[in-house]
Amino acid sequence: MSALLELRAVSKGFGGVLAVENISFSIAQGELVGLIGPNGAGKTTVFNLVSGVHALSEGEVLHRGARISGSGPTRIARRGIARTFQNIRLFRSLTVFEHVLVAQACRSANRLAQFSPFGTVAEIDRRRRALEALEAVGLAQRRDELAMHLPYGGQRRLEIARALATSPELLLLDEPAAGLNDTETDDLRTLLDTLCSRGFTILLVEHDMKLVMRLCSRILVLNSGRLIASGTPAEVRANQEVIDAYLGVAN
Amino acid sequence: MNVYVEGVLALMGINILLALSAYAILATDRLSLGNAGFMAIGAYVSSYLSVNLGWGLLPAFALGGLTAAAVGLLVGLPVLRLQGIYFVMGTLAFGEIVRTFFQNFEPTGGAYGMRGMFGTSLGMIYACVAVFLALFLAYGMARAGLAADAVRDDDEAARSIGINVVAVRLLSFAWGALIAGVAGALFAHYALYIESGNFNFLVSANAVLFVILGGVQTVWGAVVGAIILSLLPEGFRFLADWRLTAYGFILVAVMALRPEGILTRGMLRSLRRLLARTA
Amino acid sequence: MLAQQIVNGITLGSTYALIAIGYTLVLGVLNKLNIAHGELFMVGAFTGIAVARMGAPLAVSLLAAFVLAGLMAVVIERTCFYPLRNASFLSPMLSTIAFGILLQNLATQFFGSDPSRFPDTGASFQLSLGTLSVSAIHIAILATAFGLMIGIDLLVRRTRWGIALRATSDDPETAAQQGMHPSRVTMTTFFVSGALAGVAGMLTTLVYSQVTPHIGIRQGLIGMVAMVIGGLGNLRGAMIGGLAIGLVETMNDAYFSAGYRDLVIFSIFFAFLIFKPEGLFPAHRSS
Numbered sequence: 001m002s003a004l005l006e007l008r009a010v011s012k013g014f015g016g017v018l019a020v021e022n023i024s025f026s027i028a029q030g031e032l033v034g035l036i037g038p039n040g041a042g043k044t045t046v047f048n049l050v051s052g053v054h055a056l057s058e059g060e061v062l063h064r065g066a067r068i069s070g071s072g073p074t075r076i077a078r079r080g081i082a083r084t085f086q087n088i089r090l091f092r093s094l095t096v097f098e099h100v101l102v103a104q105a106c107r108s109a110n111r112l113a114q115f116s117p118f119g120t121v122a123e124i125d126r127r128r129r130a131l132e133a134l135e136a137v138g139l140a141q142r143r144d145e146l147a148m149h150l151p152y153g154g155q156r157r158l159e160i161a162r163a164l165a166t167s168p169e170l171l172l173l174d175e176p177a178a179g180l181n182d183t184e185t186d187d188l189r190t191l192l193d194t195l196c197s198r199g200f201t202i203l204l205v206e207h208d209m210k211l212v213m214r215l216c217s218r219i220l221v222l223n224s225g226r227l228i229a230s231g232t233p234a235e236v237r238a239n240q241e242v243i244d245a246y247l248g249v250a251n
Numbered sequence: 252m253n254v255y256v257e258g259v260l261a262l263m264g265i266n267i268l269l270a271l272s273a274y275a276i277l278a279t280d281r282l283s284l285g286n287a288g289f290m291a292i293g294a295y296v297s298s299y300l301s302v303n304l305g306w307g308l309l310p311a312f313a314l315g316g317l318t319a320a321a322v323g324l325l326v327g328l329p330v331l332r333l334q335g336i337y338f339v340m341g342t343l344a345f346g347e348i349v350r351t352f353f354q355n356f357e358p359t360g361g362a363y364g365m366r367g368m369f370g371t372s373l374g375m376i377y378a379c380v381a382v383f384l385a386l387f388l389a390y391g392m393a394r395a396g397l398a399a400d401a402v403r404d405d406d407e408a409a410r411s412i413g414i415n416v417v418a419v420r421l422l423s424f425a426w427g428a429l430i431a432g433v434a435g436a437l438f439a440h441y442a443l444y445i446e447s448g449n450f451n452f453l454v455s456a457n458a459v460l461f462v463i464l465g466g467v468q469t470v471w472g473a474v475v476g477a478i479i480l481s482l483l484p485e486g487f488r489f490l491a492d493w494r495l496t497a498y499g500f501i502l503v504a505v506m507a508l509r510p511e512g513i514l515t516r517g518m519l520r521s522l523r524r525l526l527a528r529t530a
Numbered sequence: 531m532l533a534q535q536i537v538n539g540i541t542l543g544s545t546y547a548l549i550a551i552g553y554t555l556v557l558g559v560l561n562k563l564n565i566a567h568g569e570l571f572m573v574g575a576f577t578g579i580a581v582a583r584m585g586a587p588l589a590v591s592l593l594a595a596f597v598l599a600g601l602m603a604v605v606i607e608r609t610c611f612y613p614l615r616n617a618s619f620l621s622p623m624l625s626t627i628a629f630g631i632l633l634q635n636l637a638t639q640f641f642g643s644d645p646s647r648f649p650d651t652g653a654s655f656q657l658s659l660g661t662l663s664v665s666a667i668h669i670a671i672l673a674t675a676f677g678l679m680i681g682i683d684l685l686v687r688r689t690r691w692g693i694a695l696r697a698t699s700d701d702p703e704t705a706a707q708q709g710m711h712p713s714r715v716t717m718t719t720f721f722v723s724g725a726l727a728g729v730a731g732m733l734t735t736l737v738y739s740q741v742t743p744h745i746g747i748r749q750g751l752i753g754m755v756a757m758v759i760g761g762l763g764n765l766r767g768a769m770i771g772g773l774a775i776g777l778v779e780t781m782n783d784a785y786f787s788a789g790y791r792d793l794v795i796f797s798i799f800f801a802f803l804i805f806k807p808e809g810l811f812p813a814h815r816s817s
Contacts, residue, residue, distance in 0.1 A: 051411060073410035082411070089408035091401045093468065093516055102397040106413030115395050166412050282620050284565075284627075329804045335619065336563055337807050340754060344800040347751060351793035362789070452747050456627045463624045496639050499632025506625035507609055510617045 003062075004029045004201050005050065005081075005170055010059035010069075012042075012049055019045045020225040023059070027203060029169070032196045034212040035205045037222035038245055043205045044086055046222070047172050050203075051083045052076040063170075077106055082168035084159040086175050086205075090147045096134065097143035099162045104130040106166035133165040137191060153184040160191070170201045177208045189215055213237070221245070257373060261441055263481035264376035268434035269454070270461035270477035271383055274470055275427030277462055279420045280403040281331070282339050284455045285346030286431045289319040291450035292349060293432025294439035295359045301440065302367040308375075312436040319432025323425040331420050346455050354447040364446025371441035379437065383430055387470045399423060431458075464505055466512030469519050476512065533662050535784045536777065541668050541737070543776020544675030548730035549753030550760060550768035551682060552603075552723030558699040558763055559719045563623050566606055566630035567727060568750015574599040574728025575741045576637055582649045592674070592732055599728020600721040602633075607720040612713070630746070637743035645740040671733045678726060679769050685722075686765060695719055727753075748792070755799040761809030770811065 003026035010023045020042040027033050035043050048054045050061055052073040061069040068076055091099060104126055134140045137157040142150065147158055156176055163171055173192075177185050185208065192215055196202060206212045212219065213233040221229040221236055223245040229236050236242055269286065276283045297315030300306040306314075330341040359365050390396045399419055401409040406416045439445045457480070465476020483501070487494040505512070549571055556564045574595035581594040610625035686692035697705040698715045706712050734749070735741050752775060760771025775795060782794050802809065 053407065073407070074413055074415050077411055077413035085408065085411075089405050089411075091404040091408065093400050093404055094397065098397050098400075101394060102401050102414070103412040105394060105398070115390075115393050162412060277620075280618075280620070282623070333803060333807065336557075336561075337803055339563065339623070340758065341800065341803045343751065343754070344796050344803060347796040348793060348800060351790075351796060355789050355793060452751070453631070453744075456631065459624065460628060460631070493639065495635035496632070499628070499635040502628035503609060503625065503632050506621070506628050507613045510614055510621045510625070 003027060004031075004064060005203070006062040006065075007046075007050070008060050008062070010046075010049060010061065011057045012045055012054060013057045018057075018225055020049070020222075023222075023225075023227050025220055025227060025230060027170075027201060029201050030196065030199060031218060032192065032202045032216050033204065034216035034219040035203060035222065036207070036209070036212055036219060040224075041222040042225040043222055044174055045225075047083060047174055047203075047205065050076075051081060051172060077166060080107065080167070080169040081172065082106075082163035082166045082170070083172035084156075084163055084174055084176060086178070088155050088159055090155060090158060090162075092148050094147055095144050096139055096147050096150065096158055097131070099147055099158055100130040100133045100165035101127060103133075103162045103165035104167075130165050133161045136164060136195075137161045138187070153180050156180065157188075157191075164195075168200070170203070171195070173202060173204045175205055175207065177206055177211050185211060259481070259485055261371070261373055261376055263478060264373070264380055265434050265438050265441070266457075266461060266481045267380050267474055267477040268376075268383065268430055268437070269458040270465070270473035271380075271387065271470070272427040272429075272431035272434065273455075273458040274387075274462045274467075274473035275423045275430065276420070277459070277467055278403055278470075279399055279423045280406065281420060281424075282459065283342040283424070283427065284339055284452065284459065285342035285344070285349075286427060286458050287450040287452065287454035288346040288349035289323060289428040289431035290435035290438070290454065291353055291447065292319040292322055293435030294445050294450070295353055295356075295365065295435075296432075297436035298365050298368045298439045298445065299359055301370075302365065308370045308440065312433060312440075315436035316429045316432040319435070320425045320429035323428025324421065327421045327424040327428075331417055331424060342455075343452070346450075346452060350447050350450050353450070360446070362446070364444060365439075366444040368440040368445070369443055371437050376437050376441075379433055383433075384470065384474065391470065460502060463510075463512055464502065466514030466518075468511065468516040469514055471519065472512050472514040475514055479513075531784075535780050537662060537664060537668065539777035539780035540773055541671050541776070542780060543773035544672060544679070545730040545734050545772075546749075546752055546756045546775050547679060547769040547772025548675055548726040548733075549749060550756035550772045551679070551765060552727045553753055553757045554763065554765055554768040555695070555719050555723040557757075558765075559695060559716055560611060560622075562611065562619075563754075564603075564606060564610075564626050564720075564723070565623055565750070566610075566626040566633060566746075567723070567753065568746035568748070569630045569633040570599045570603055570606075570724040570727040570746070571731035571734070571749045571753075572637060572741065572743060572746035573602050573633065573724075574731030575735045575745065576641055576646065576731075576743075577728065578732035578735055579641075579646055579648050579741070588670070592729060595728040595732035596725045599731065600725030603720040603724020603727075604717050606724075607717055611716070630750075634743045634746070641743065643743060645742050647740045648735045667736050671737065674729060674733060678729060682722070682726070683766065691715070691718060752795065755795055757809075758799065758807070759802050759809055761811035761813055762807070763813035764809070764811050767809055767811035767813065771809070774810075 006026040008024050010020060011018060012020045023046065035046065037043055049056055052071050056069045060067050063079055063081065068079065094102065131140060134143055137160055139154060139157055139161060142154065147155065150158060160173065160176060177188055180188060189211060192202060204216065216233065219231065219233055219236045220227060221242050228245065229239045229242050269290065272286050273283065293315035296318045297311040300311040300314060301308060326345055330338060333341050353359060354362055398414050401414060402416050402419050410416055461476040461480055462473045464480060465474065466472025483498055484494055487497050490497055552567055553563065577598040578591040578595040581591040606626060606629055610629055611622045614621045614625060686695060694705065694715045698712050702712050756771035756775045757768050759774060760769065761767030778795060779791055782791050
């Protein structure tokens with residue numbers, strides 16, 4: 001059975017500087033994998049390459065054995081790969097509910113359905129399913145608020161809800177715990193655990209080491225654009241190269 | 252109603268349509284400075300049909316608008332792939348190409364223009380305004396309208412949730428072209444005479460100014476801006492020679508002090524809540 | 531005959547080059563278009579006319595056009611760009627549209643909408659080189675325009691201002707940290723861009739001897755075409771683009787049809803935007 005996501009010898013250069021170099025790894029369905037590394041290691045670049053924001057310089061990205069490198073972000077999202085952004089990119093003029101509603105159309109084959117009036121049975125059903133994404137992150141009661149009025153933690157959760165609303169099989173989460181306090185981080189951990197047990201596959205970029213070590217079954221470590229380690233939390237914690245890369249910051 | 256007032260109202264109605272056509276693409280965060288070109292296409296096509304081929308007004312107007320929309324699709328395909336400033340310049344180029352084309356195109360009069368059109372009434376103009384406005388509002392309420400808002404707010408985030416940003420922009424561009432084409436047809440059959448100079452860059456620029464003065468965040472802004480800027484020169488008549496200069500000053504001042512325009516989304520929301528409470 | 535057309539083309543093109551340089555400077559430092567740039571051409575033209583009508587010699591009129599257009603450009607920067615620097619990407623450009631209309635209305639106010647003429651200079655000097663005929667005015671334009679172009683090139687490449695300009699274009703934050711005040715750099719850049727356009731306006735008036743308040747629309751557009759063809763962001767490219775368009779226009783009028791002049795130019799513009807937006811000499815920007 002082919003892996004859900006596979007990177008083969010992926011490299012990306014920007015104006016002569018290699019941001020990532022010769023990266024290969026694969027993720028199986030249902031895994032919760034962490035992607036860590038010091039600042040500037042290339043983690044977000046990997047996300048941008050997988051989600052189609054940047055074109056690869058070398059190598060390929062495969063989704064269930066099919067080549068997706070070279071496709072644009074829209075097509076990749078429609079294949080079931082959703083992502084959040086490191087610096088939260090919400091829609092200024094939309095409410096919380098409208099965020100999940102507009103994302104809901106992602107996987108539907110019927111593109112004309114987005115013009116349908118409100119009262120139809122199909123439309124009501126779509127709205128109910130969109131609401132479920134909000135309920136999963138605990139934002140359902142704030143559905144009519146403007147997204148930009150949410151507190152920081154709420155905005156991060158909304159980004160996740162929006163990604164969930166696209167009915168993805170793979171979630172790329174870029175630093176979802178950044179700026180969250182301890183309680184919020186615990187809630188996030190519970191949420192991600194639940195998602196994993198419900199069958200979602202998650203690739204997680206994070207700086208919060210406690211979170212990553214407790215949550216992830218496998219961890220990939222990047223440094224200066226190269227993959228320097230891949231293994232269980234215990235293995236990675238003990239890896240000398242990883243320790244050196246972080247200069248003793250490892251937990 | 253005396254002729255003068257009717258004239259002011261007629262041009263105001265056409266300005267509202269032009270503002271709506273500029274709004275259509277501005278609402279997806281792209282600035283078109285060439286909508287006068289679509290207006291010209293609608294004007295000349297409908298005029299040729301009604302004067303030279305004896306068509307009825309309604310089918311002539313419809314075909315004029317549809318031709319403009321078709322050109323909008325054709326031109327939009329390559330032009331919408333251009334980034335930011337390049338897109339603006341592309342629309343500028345398009346508008347000028349259309350204008351200079353009709354300046355030289357003998358079958359529609361070339362530099363001498365076309366005459367013989369008639370038949371536009373105030374009722375017709377405002378019926379079109381009502382229809383297009385209603386369609387905008389319906390679109391805004393559908394999920395499709397949300398997608399357009401998402402594209403405007405953050406097109407990269409919109410792509411990440413599967414929205415085909417180019418398609419949304421192309422549709423909006425062609426839609427704006429259609430409206431401008433109909434405005435052109437109405438204008439030609441009201442003014443009784445048209446020449447290429449009627450569809451120059453200033454017309455495109457003014458259409459955009461209507462929207463940004465009124466408020467670029469909602470479709471009502473386009474309407475309000477067109478109404479205000481159409482009536483302002485009339486209201487300024489007491490200033491005699493300084494009328495136009497005052498007009499210019501006001502525009503610049505508003506842009507510097509309140510760039511989001513008169514009507515904002517927030518204001519509309521508050522207004523809606525106020526109306527709901529009193530109902 | 532051909533040689534004559536070439537001389538005419540280069541003369542005309544040199545004025546277009548000055549306009550294109552102005553666009554390029556502003557684009558380089560702010561990454562935005564000053565859509566009222568064409569009106570700075572018009573301001574220069576009318577300033578020249580007004581000062582000449584007061585009896586001043588040509589050089590004084592030229593200087594007045596240079597200074598006033600430059601100052602007006604700074605006014606545009608303070609009114610349309612600086613207050614809106616944190617607003618949406620399109621806002622400043624939309625504001626310049628409004629400002630351009632204001633300038634056109636002001637000019638109509640003071641000079642009327644009928645064409646205004648430049649007072650007779652009395653210079654009827656003609657140079658004859660074989661079949662070539664070069665008038666004093668041609669020489670004046672060529673000398674001024676090329677002088678300014680070379681001057682700008684030197685300024686950008688050799689002076690502190692030029693370095694600050696390029697640094698601010700590439701990376702405004704770092705430039706600010708290194709003591710190059712972005713606001714000051716921007717204002718001087720606008721001044722130069724406007725001054726050049728103003729000179730172009732005055733020179734063009736000498737050749738065609740009449741202008742209207744709306745002349746800036748077409749001149750501005752042609753300057754944009756020159757900038758894109760030459761290569762967006764590339765100062766020397768803008769100069770070459772301007773000369774090229776001048777030649778295209780002159781050749782078109784001589785060998786094709788003057789009525790199709792703008793149709794030809796804007797079609798070339800459109801073709802470049804679609805197929806070769808980076809222009810003939812793409813600027814190498816550090817990504």
